[in-house]
Amino acid sequence: MSVDPMGMPALYAPPRNGPSRTTTGRVIWEESYLNNMVGTFNDGIGSAHLDWDVIAPGGGPSVRLDNQGVTATPTFTGGNVQLVLGGSPQTITTSSNSTLVGTSAATGSPTGALNYAGLATGYITVTSTSATVGNWATTDGNSYVMSYTSYVVSGGANAWVVTFSGVNILPLPQTYGLPTPTLTTANVGTGLLNINNPNPNPTGAPQPTVSVVHKRRINDQFSGVFGAETWFRPTSVSSATSGASVFAHRLYNRNGVNYYGATAYPQFAQGFLRGGATWSNDNVLLWVSTGTGTSGAGCQFIPVAFSVGAFGQHSWDPVGTGAGTSSQWDKAGCWNYSKIIVNMTGTLGAGYWVSYQWNDIVYPLAPLPMYYCPDTGAKIMHFSTEHGFQGTNRQFVNVAHMVGTNE
Amino acid sequence: MARRRLVNMAHLITQTGLTLSSLTNVAAAGTYVSREIYDLNTADSVAFYYGATSLTGTPGTLQLSLLERDPVSGAFATQTDMPAFASIAATVANLRTPSTATLWQPQGECYKLQWILTTFTAATFYCVAVVTQSGG
Numbered sequence: 001m002s003v004d005p006m007g008m009p010a011l012y013a014p015p016r017n018g019p020s021r022t023t024t025g026r027v028i029w030e031e032s033y034l035n036n037m038v039g040t041f042n043d044g045i046g047s048a049h050l051d052w053d054v055i056a057p058g059g060g061p062s063v064r065l066d067n068q069g070v071t072a073t074p075t076f077t078g079g080n081v082q083l084v085l086g087g088s089p090q091t092i093t094t095s096s097n098s099t100l101v102g103t104s105a106a107t108g109s110p111t112g113a114l115n116y117a118g119l120a121t122g123y124i125t126v127t128s129t130s131a132t133v134g135n136w137a138t139t140d141g142n143s144y145v146m147s148y149t150s151y152v153v154s155g156g157a158n159a160w161v162v163t164f165s166g167v168n169i170l171p172l173p174q175t176y177g178l179p180t181p182t183l184t185t186a187n188v189g190t191g192l193l194n195i196n197n198p199n200p201n202p203t204g205a206p207q208p209t210v211s212v213v214h215k216r217r218i219n220d221q222f223s224g225v226f227g228a229e230t231w232f233r234p235t236s237v238s239s240a241t242s243g244a245s246v247f248a249h250r251l252y253n254r255n256g257v258n259y260y261g262a263t264a265y266p267q268f269a270q271g272f273l274r275g276g277a278t279w280s281n282d283n284v285l286l287w288v289s290t291g292t293g294t295s296g297a298g299c300q301f302i303p304v305a306f307s308v309g310a311f312g313q314h315s316w317d318p319v320g321t322g323a324g325t326s327s328q329w330d331k332a333g334c335w336n337y338s339k340i341i342v343n344m345t346g347t348l349g350a351g352y353w354v355s356y357q358w359n360d361i362v363y364p365l366a367p368l369p370m371y372y373c374p375d376t377g378a379k380i381m382h383f384s385t386e387h388g389f390q391g392t393n394r395q396f397v398n399v400a401h402m403v404g405t406n407e
Numbered sequence: 408m409a410r411r412r413l414v415n416m417a418h419l420i421t422q423t424g425l426t427l428s429s430l431t432n433v434a435a436a437g438t439y440v441s442r443e444i445y446d447l448n449t450a451d452s453v454a455f456y457y458g459a460t461s462l463t464g465t466p467g468t469l470q471l472s473l474l475e476r477d478p479v480s481g482a483f484a485t486q487t488d489m490p491a492f493a494s495i496a497a498t499v500a501n502l503r504t505p506s507t508a509t510l511w512q513p514q515g516e517c518y519k520l521q522w523i524l525t526t527f528t529a530a531t532f533y534c535v536a537v538v539t540q541s542g543g
Contacts, residue, residue, distance in 0.1 A: 036449050036540055037412065043424040049445040068420045068443050208423040319481035327479065 018401055019058030021337040022357065025227045025405030029216060032401060034060040040216050040402065044208035044386070045070045054316055056400030057231055057335050064235065065212040065247075065387040066396035072200065072210035072388035076246050078297055079197035081113035083162055084189065085137050091184045092146065098167040100124065100148070100185075102193045104160040111153050114162065116196045117291045117300050120150045124164065125194040125303070126183070128271030129242040129281050137191030139184040141273035142176040143285070144169055145303045162195075173305040173361065176272055197287075197301045198267045200390050202248035204289050204299030204371035205261055211246070211388030218404060220381045222253060222260075222344040225354060227405035228383045232397060233333040234268070239395040240282065240312035242269030246388040247397055251340045252370075253351075253382065259375035260351050262342045263289035265301060266358065268311055282312035286358050289371040299371045304356060304363050310334045333398070341407050342370060344381075354407070414446040414536040416455065416520040430460060433522065433530040436467070440474065440483075441520040448517070450538045452510040455490060457534040458500035467526020469495040471534055475515035483519055495532070 018030055031040055033050060042048035046067040056062040083102030092098045102124075104110050116122040124146040126137040138144060149166030175181050185191065206213045220226070228251035234240040245268050252261030264286065271281035284307040291300035315328035339357040343366070350372075353365035383404045389395040417431035420442040433439065447453050459469055471492035474483040490504040490511050505511045524530050 037410075041424055045421050045423055047442055047445060050449060051445070052449065064445070066443070070420055208425065209421075213424075318478050 018403065019231070020229065020403065021360065022229060022339050025407050028218060028404040028406055030401065030403045031216065032060050033063065038063060040214055042212055042214050043206070044211050044213035046212045048212055048214040051398055053331060054233070054235060054333065054398045055331065058401065062398040062400035063214065064396055064398050065214055065385065067212055067387060067389060067394070069394045070210065071390055071392070072207070072246060073390045075207055075210045076200035076202060076388055076390060078201065078203060079113065079116065079299060079301070080199040080201070081110045081195045082199065083110065083193045083195060085185055085191035085193055086161065086188060089185050089188060091182055092167060092169055093180070093182050094169045094171050096168060100164045100167045102162045102164070104162070105158050106160065107157050109153060110160055110162060114151055114153065114195060117298060121148060122196045123147055123170065123303060124167065125198070125285070126191070127194060127242065127269070129269050131279055134187060134190070136186055137193065139186040140176070141271060141279050142183070143270040143272060143306070144175065144181070144183050145172055145285070146170055170303065172303055173363070174308055175306055176274065197299070198265065198285070199243065200246050201287070201301055202246050202263060202265055202386060202388065203296030204263060204291065204293065205252070205259055205296030205373065206250065206384060206386060207296060207388065211386050213384055213386050214399065215382050215384035216402065216404065217380045217382050220253070221255060221379065222346055222351065224345055225341065225343045225407040226251060226381065227339055227341045227407050229337070229339045229401070229403040229405065230385050231335050231337055231400040232385065233335045234311060235315065235333060235398045236317040236394065236396045237315045237328055238393040239315070239397050240268040241393070242281065244390045244393070245395060246390070248386040249338045249340060250382070250384045250386065251342055253344060254375050254377050254379050256376060256379045257374065258372050259377070260344065260370045260372045261289065262340050262353055262370045264338060264340055264356050270306060282310055283308050284311050286356070288353060288356055288365060288368070290369050292372050294373050296373065298373070302368065305361070307358055309359065311336070409451065409539050409541050412538050414444060414538060416441055416444060416534040416536050417522070417532070418442050429533050429535065430531050431533065433524050433532070436524045436526065436528060438521065438523045443476070444518045444520070445516065447513045447536060447538060448515070449540050450513055451541050452512050452539045454511070454537050455492070455504050455534060456537065457492065457502050457532065459495045459498050459530055459532040461531040462498055462527050463530065464528030465526050466496060467524070469527065469530050469532060470523045470525070472521045474519040474521055476517040478516055488514070
C-alpha cells in the first residue's frame with residue numbers, strides 16, 4: 001500500500017505533463033477535459049459547459065463560464081466610492097505626500113466607503129478608460145494607484161468635499177514611468193477618482209446567485225500550503241469592459257466556523273499612453289483580497305500590479321450578443337495564466353497569501369492574511385473560477401486546465 | 408466505448424447548482440424555458456426521460472418541447488427533426504423520447520427545454536437527458 005505523503009512533495013512530485021507556467025507545486029488534481037467530460041461543477045447561475053470552439057492552451061476543449069445574461073449589477077459593489085477630482089492641477093510623485101481633493105454630489109456622505117475596514121488609509125485609483133483626452137484625470141493619460149494616510153470629509157448633502165493627505169503614487173510593478181513615476185492631475189471637475197476597492201468587485205466570497213461559480217472540491221482541513229492554477233481568456237464581446245466585467249479566481253476553505261478565502265481579481269480596461277504615442281485601455285490592474293466581514297462583504301482588495309498585455313482583444317462571440325451588433329470569430333483569443341498560493345496552516349485556518357502569479361510574473365504577498373468571515377458551510381477546500389458582469393451587454397469567459405497543487 | 412451522462416433539462420437560468428433538483432415546480436399556468444443547455448453538443452445520441460409527479464387544478468396539459476439555437480442570430484426555434492414529447496394530462500412516470508427504435512443525434516450547439524402548462528394551476532415534473540457519447 002502506498003500512502004500519499006502530503007508533507008514530502010519534493011520526493012514524490014511527478015513531472016508536470018500539462019500546460020503550465022508555474023515552476024512549483026505537486027499536482028493534486030487537474031481538469032484537462034480531454035475525455036469530453038467536465039468534473040468541475042457550477043454552483044452558481046447560468047452555465048459552465050464544455051466548449052469545443054475555444055480550445056485550451058495545450059489542446060482539448062475549455063469550459064465556458066456563461067452567466068446567460070444574469071447581471072450582477074445590484075451585488076458586486078462594496079468598499080468603494082467614486083469622487084470627482086477637485087482642487088487645482090498638481091503633480092504627485094511616490095514621495096510628494098500631497099494633498100488631494102475629491103468632491104461628491106451624492107446625497108449621502110462618502111464617509112462609510114472611505115472608512116476602509118476602519119482604517120484611515122487607503123487607495124485612490126485613477127483609471128483612464130477613454131481615448132478622449134477630456135476624460136483623463138492625468139495629463140499623460142496613464143492610470144495610477146495612489147495611497148493616502150488620512151482624510152477629512154466636509155460639506156454636506158450633494159456637496160461633499162474629501163481632502164486626502166499624505167497622497168503618494170503607489171509604485172506598483174509596471175506603473176508607467178517606473179522607477180520615478182510622476183502624475184499631473186487634469187480635467188478638474190470631470191476627472192474621476194476611485195477610492196479603495198475596485199467597482200465592481202467580486203467580494204471576498206463566492207456569490208452564486210449572481211455569478212457562475214465553477215469549482216472542484218478537495219477535503220483538507222488547513223494542512224499546508226496550496227496552489228490553485230487556471231488559464232483564462234475573456235471570450236465574448238465586452239468581456240473585458242471597464243466597470244462591468246468581473247472574473248475571479250479563488251482558493252478557499254471552511255472549518256465549520258469561518259470561511260477563509262484568497263480571491264484574485266483582474267480589473268480590466270486600464271488606460272496607458274505608452275511611448276508617448278499609442279493610447280490603449282486593455283491593460284489590467286490586479287487586486288487580491290484581505291480583511292474580514294460577512295458573506296464576502298467587508299473585503300479589502302489590495303492592488304498588486306498593473307499588467308501590460310492584450311486583455312480586451314480578439315473575441316469569440318458568433319451571436320454578437322455583447323455588442324448587439326456584429327459577431328466576432330477569433331477562436332485563438334488571448335489566454336492568461338493565474339496562480340494563487342496560500343499558506344493555510346493553522347488549527348483555525350488563519351491562513352495568509354504566499355504569492356500571486358499572473359502570466360509571467362510572480363508577486364510575493366506573504367504575510368497578507370486571506371479574507372475571512374463567519375461561515376458554517378461545507379468544510380472543504382474549494383478551487384474556483386467565477387464570472388459575473390454588470391450592465392446589459394451579455395458577457396462570457398473561458399477557463400482551462402484548472403489545477404490544484406500542494407506547494 | 409460509449410459512455411453515458413445525465414443532464415437536467417429543467418434547469419432555470421437563475422437557479423444555482425446548489426438548489427438544483429430532479430423535480431421542477433411550476434406554480435402557475437404559462438410558458439417557461441430552461442437555461443441555455445450546451446451539454447448535448449458532444450453527443451452521439453440523446454434520449455429524454457420525463458414525467459409529472461403532481462398536477463393541480465382543472466385538468467389541462469403539460470407539454471414539453473425542445474428549442475434549438477441558430478448560432479448566428481441567437482434565436483431559439485423548434486426544428487422538425489427534434490424528438491416529440493407526449494402531452495401530459497395526468498401524473499405519469501417513465502416516459503421517454505425518442506422511441507426505442509430511434510436514435511436522436513443533436514444537430515445544434517445549444518438547446519432550451521420549454522414547458523407549457525395549460526389550464527392546470529400547478530405542476531411538478533422532471534426531464535433528464537441521457538447523453539451517449541463515444542471516444543475521448
